[in-house]
Amino acid sequence: MICKKSNIDGAIYCAKCVIRKKSIFGSLKDDEIAKISKYIERKSNYPKGEYLIKEGEKACYSLCIKSGYLILGTYLEDGSRQIFKVIFPGEFVGFNNSDDYSYFVQAITDVDACVIDDLSVKELLKNHNNVALRLINTLISNSSSYQQYFLGFGRKTAQEALAYLIMDLSTRLKEQATCSKNKDELYFFPLNQEDMADVLGITKVHVSRVISQFKKEGLIECRHKKLKVLNEDKLASIAAYPPAPK
Amino acid sequence: MICKKSNIDGAIYCAKCVIRKKSIFGSLKDDEIAKISKYIERKSNYPKGEYLIKEGEKACYSLCIKSGYLILGTYLEDGSRQIFKVIFPGEFVGFNNSDDYSYFVQAITDVDACVIDDLSVKELLKNHNNVALRLINTLISNSSSYQQYFLGFGRKTAQEALAYLIMDLSTRLKEQATCSKNKDELYFFPLNQEDMADVLGITKVHVSRVISQFKKEGLIECRHKKLKVLNEDKLASIAAYPPAPK
DNA sequence: CGACCTTTTGATTGGCGTCAAAATCTGTGG
DNA sequence: CCACAGATTTTGACGCCAATCAAAAGGTCG
Numbered sequence: 246m247i248c249k250k251s252n253i254d255g256a257i258y259c260a261k262c263v264i265r266k267k268s269i270f271g272s273l274k275d276d277e278i279a280k281i282s283k284y285i286e287r288k289s290n291y292p293k294g295e296y297l298i299k300e301g302e303k304a305c306y307s308l309c310i311k312s313g314y315l316i317l318g319t320y321l322e323d324g325s326r327q328i329f330k331v332i333f334p335g336e337f338v339g340f341n342n343s344d345d346y347s348y349f350v351q352a353i354t355d356v357d358a359c360v361i362d363d364l365s366v367k368e369l370l371k372n373h374n375n376v377a378l379r380l381i382n383t384l385i386s387n388s389s390s391y392q393q394y395f396l397g398f399g400r401k402t403a404q405e406a407l408a409y410l411i412m413d414l415s416t417r418l419k420e421q422a423t424c425s426k427n428k429d430e431l432y433f434f435p436l437n438q439e440d441m442a443d444v445l446g447i448t449k450v451h452v453s454r455v456i457s458q459f460k461k462e463g464l465i466e467c468r469h470k471k472l473k474v475l476n477e478d479k480l481a482s483i484a485a486y487p488p489a490p491k
Numbered sequence: 492m493i494c495k496k497s498n499i500d501g502a503i504y505c506a507k508c509v510i511r512k513k514s515i516f517g518s519l520k521d522d523e524i525a526k527i528s529k530y531i532e533r534k535s536n537y538p539k540g541e542y543l544i545k546e547g548e549k550a551c552y553s554l555c556i557k558s559g560y561l562i563l564g565t566y567l568e569d570g571s572r573q574i575f576k577v578i579f580p581g582e583f584v585g586f587n588n589s590d591d592y593s594y595f596v597q598a599i600t601d602v603d604a605c606v607i608d609d610l611s612v613k614e615l616l617k618n619h620n621n622v623a624l625r626l627i628n629t630l631i632s633n634s635s636s637y638q639q640y641f642l643g644f645g646r647k648t649a650q651e652a653l654a655y656l657i658m659d660l661s662t663r664l665k666e667q668a669t670c671s672k673n674k675d676e677l678y679f680f681p682l683n684q685e686d687m688a689d690v691l692g693i694t695k696v697h698v699s700r701v702i703s704q705f706k707k708e709g710l711i712e713c714r715h716k717k718l719k720v721l722n723e724d725k726l727a728s729i730a731a732y733p734p735a736p737k
Numbered sequence: 738c739g740a741c742c743t744t745t746t747g748a749t750t751g752g753c754g755t756c757a758a759a760a761t762c763t764g765t766g767g
Numbered sequence: 768c769c770a771c772a773g774a775t776t777t778t779g780a781c782g783c784c785a786a787t788c789a790a791a792a793g794g795t796c797g
Contacts, residue, residue: 319642327646329638342628347635370624377623378616382588384630389593391637392575396565399645400573400692403785438744446646451785453744469743469794649753684776697753699776715762715775738797745792753784760777767770 258282262359264311267335269379277373284365291356298339298350306362307339313356314435318443319348328444330390331435333417337383340366353435397484398445406445407455408484411465415474434472504528508605510557513581515625523619530611537602544585544596552608553585559602560681564689565594574690576636577681579663583629586612599681643730644691652691653701654730657711661720680718 259265259282260275270281288311291297297308300319310332317338318328329348332338338350340363361369370377397409418432438456442449459465464480466473474480505511505528506521516527534557537543543554546565556578563584564574575594578584584596586609607615616623643655664678684702688695705711710722710729720726 319638321642325646327642329641340631342631343635348638367624370627371620374617374620374623377620377627378613381616381623381626381630384627384634385586385588388630388633388637389589391634391641392565392594394641395575395637395692396567396573400571437742446641448786449744450746450787454746454785457745683774694754695776696755696778700753700778703777740797741795743792743794745790747789747791748787750785750787752786753782755780755782757779758777759779760775762775763773765770765772767768 258288259285262311264309264335268309269337269376269383272375272379273373277375281369281373281376284361284369285359288357288359291352291358293352293355295356296349296351297356297358298346298348300346300349302346304339304341304344304346304363306360307337307341307366308350309359309361310334310336310338311357311359313352313354313358315350315352315356316436316440317348317350326443327446328440330394331414331444333421337380339363340380353440403445403447403451403455404458405483405485406447407441407452407459408464408480410441410444411472411474412477412481412484415472432471432473434467434470437470504534505531508557510555510581514555515583515622515629518621518625519619523621527615527619527622530607530615531605534603534605537598537604539598539601541598541602542595543598543602543604544592544594546592546595548592550585550587550590550592550609552606553583553587553612554596555605555607556580556582556584557603557605559598559600559604561596561598561602562682562686563594563596572689573692574686576640577660577690579667583626585609586626599686649691649693649697649701650704651729651731652693653687653698653705654710654726656687656690657718657720658723658727658730661718678717678719680713680716683716 259270259278262268265271265278270278273281291313297315312334314334315332315338316328317330317332318326320326331353332350339346341347370380397413398406401409414434414436415432418434436444438452439449442452445452456465456467459480460467462479464474464476464483466475505516505524508514511517511524516524519527537559543561558580560580561578561584562574563576563578564572566572577599578596585592587593616626643659644652647655660680660682661678664680682690684698685695688698691698702711702713705726706713708725710720710726712719712721
């Protein structure tokens with residue numbers, strides 16, 4: 246449905262892209278990037294809350310996230326929701342080998358993204374081995390991060406899992422330098438308590454209890470979509486895979 | 492450590508490989524396969540119980556599983572074990588973008604596998620775009636099966652998760668036609684109760700209780716490493732993602 | 738400022754972990 | 768072919784973590 250051509254001056258467009266280095270096109274040189282640019286179908290802004298990919302929809306395009314945060318997940322029949330991952334700027338989402346998307350992708354902040362038709366992606370992968378290799382690396386990392394999630398959440402108490410999730414996200418956010426420059430300010434944190442619950446597969450009620458406890462113990466400080474880790478060591482030790490020996 | 496050359500008559504060897512079509516080399520034609528063969532380092536047999544890949548070891552080779560079953564997982568500090576996946580014949584394991592393996596791979600039956608040095612794999616991926624594309628597809632499927640596992644196990648009761656695991660494995664086994672030809676016989680099933688516990692992240696004691704209950708209800712029949720699903724519909728309905736409405 | 742959404746708090750219930758020990762199976766050697 | 772050691776599975780008692788139901792309180796945004 247988004248698959249229609251628009252006229253972007255690609256050659257310059259992609260060369261200047263802020264997330265270029267981080268993306269699967271990061272290994273390409275300027276002259277190669279110029280060639281890639283012509284594949285970019287459209288650049289779009291999506292408001293917070295919008296579904297960029299709907300579960301069950303025909304799979305025909307991929308997204309390169311330039312800014313903003315998204316969640317990737319699925320709705321179950323009973324209305325509950327499982328979030329598989331939180332997507333950060335620079336990630337490449339939606340490329341698929343099946344006919345329909347088996348997940349949704351929803352913006353949880355305003356998002357800025359490029360759309361690439363999947364046929365173009367395939368052509369790209371065919372003609373630019375570098376890109377294919379880079380994608381392979383990305384996918385391998387992806388699968389090890391799923392494994393980490395299994396460890397981080399799977400066999401853990403709600404406390405351990407939440408500590409893990411908070412550490413994981415706030416670390417990644419710091420790396421992105423998306424966080425506030427001002428030390429005294431709370432950092433931006435993309436998930437609310439219900440989102441966290443749906444990542445971890447626990448109830449939002451219980452998330453609230455654990456978060457309250459963390460606050461009481463002086464481990465974190467938070468409100469709305471801001472959060473700051475006050476005692477990183479302690480939180481990390483609660484989170485640690487190898488689950489804390491009992 | 493396995494990385495040393497041996498002399499296999501590759502050209503014929505790979506062309507006749509039983510799992511060729513299923514493998515990441517499945518799209519290659521005979522003449523291309525002949526060229527691939529020279530990359531095969533060694534063909535090996537591993538007895539049940541042997542670790543083909545050890546966690547923390549230097550990552551330098553990949554495996555193409557010709558026959559037998561393996562588990563891929565990690566040991567936690569407290570000695571407990573998390574199994575991430577059960578590996579079937581035809582799968583390609585061990586290719587990695589990090590220095591060390593972050594998981595172990597252990598044979599749970601006698602295994603027959605080809606070893607390929609990772610440098611060779613990289614060269615292969617570079618020179619044979621088909622193979623790279625095929626690997627991309629495999630990795631994408633892999634990541635959706637991790638997502639399925641999240642759903643299948645994550646938010647579920649032990650009953651639901653076990654039903655899911657049994658359905659999943661026995662379905663895959665049937666597709667492989669590895670199962671007995673004789674209808675009255677129990678089918679081969681690669682995991683024991685402790686393995687299942689370590690896949691699902693629950694205790695083996697509880698696995699035993701649930702399995703006993705399934706037997707009592709006439710859903711399955713099993714002993715040692717054999718198992719047969721007697722009431723597929725019922726088991727599937729217990730297993731169903733969308734968790735059974737309560 | 739009011740409607741809605743998110744978070745908090747309390748009381749109760751049940752699933753699964755834990756500890757412990759018995760029973761059964763496996764396959765190896767005499 | 769039988770006996771025995773070790774592995775695997777079974778069973779029971781008990782306690783705790785998190786789900787559930789319910790309702791109030793606080794925050795956000797139009």
